[in-house]
Amino acid sequence: MGPGIIEVFLQYWPLFLNGLIGTLKYAFIAVLFGSMLGIVVAIINMSKNKIVSTIGSIYVNVLRGTPLLVQMYIAYFFIPMAVPALSFLSKEQCVILSLILNSSAYVSEIFRSGINAVDKGQTEAARSLGMSASHTMQKIILPQAVKNILPALANEYIAMIKETSLAGTFMLYELMYTRTLLANKFLVWQPLFIIAGIYLVVTMVLSALVRAMEKRLSVSD
């Protein structure tokens, strides 16, 4: 059996802390860049041109319809080979890239549904006043869509915190990777429970924050 959970945690907490920092960092990078890319994907998806929007929906369906772990393996082994222009990327960066691409697919749907959830009458009112399509989007629709989008983006970040655990498979130092580090010291079961506990606490705290944010945003209704 070896030492107990608490003993292991007290002895090795800096390892777990660094792992957690890695997890939060990778999830943040994935959602931040995923959001930038996701806006572009959302615009492509909402295009009136059928060919353009089909390309967008294929992108989203492939990334959402296949497991992230598979996407990571493909990125890890094939991106540098298949796309010579990207061969400067390290193995670590390839894995991060797959996190970003995966996140962009989810985020694009968050943007799309957030925009679609704004009442059509708002667009009609603005356009009937003679407001241009781009001003209508910037000044009327997006400010109202933000209320739908922000909590969903925060939830995407929470989901990503759990998803990044797969990156440990590729030796990226995030929370799950501490299991590998401690397994070398013949500590097999204790780290698993510590890691699970940390994930649970972090996601519960963040979820509570999101609920508080949703409450504040809905006050303006």
Added chain:
Amino acid sequence: MTDEMKLIIEVVDLQKNFGDLKVLKGINEKIYKGEVVSIIGPSGGGKSTFLRCLNMLEIPDGGHVYFEGEELDANSTDLDQHRQKIGMVFQLFNVFPHLTVLDNITITPILEKKIPKEQAEKEAMELLETVGLSDKAKEYPRKLSGGQKQRLAIVRAMAMHPDVMLFDEPTSALDPEMVKGVLEVIQNLAESGMTCVIVTHEMGFARKISDRVLFIDDGIIAESGTPEELFDHPKNPRTQEFLSQVL
């Protein structure tokens, strides 16, 4: 030709389908400057669709709409300019909930007509005064009653200095006690010489303020005339039947 006879809107053989459903089946109509035209008719007859074709919120499948002599084209970049001169008021108000009452009015003049903010706000305050909302200028629309929202929507359209105002059942979504205030605002507008096209179920109001009444049924203008002609001596059996149900 007198000023009264200046043509504002001309509709020629207007047709609109939604899928297989033929909603407008060839409408011809001329609306002159200063006229107040009410549109009545059974639900689903195409009244809203007709009105929404006048500013291309619905894109016609056939025929032509001319505004002040120029054909409206949904794909033309001039459309926004034309729409600035065609005010529209919706059944469900469609005020902008994220903007204050004042900003609801000033945002489009500032963005699209490049009116200086101060001037736009001064003008907006004067407009709010005329509808009894000046003390609400800094509020958000959620603080307004339905009637107040609709009055806001009317002055928001007026701030663009339109040449014609389109109303689509402006009081249908209001509590009964709110209706009168909104109708008064519309009546004042009409009496000030604004050209108005009003889809309404308020028959008494239509009779009182209209120069002409159109009865739209099953995608065509089935009958039109002065309020006396239409309400007191309807010729078309469909008009007679409709009026017997609503009066």
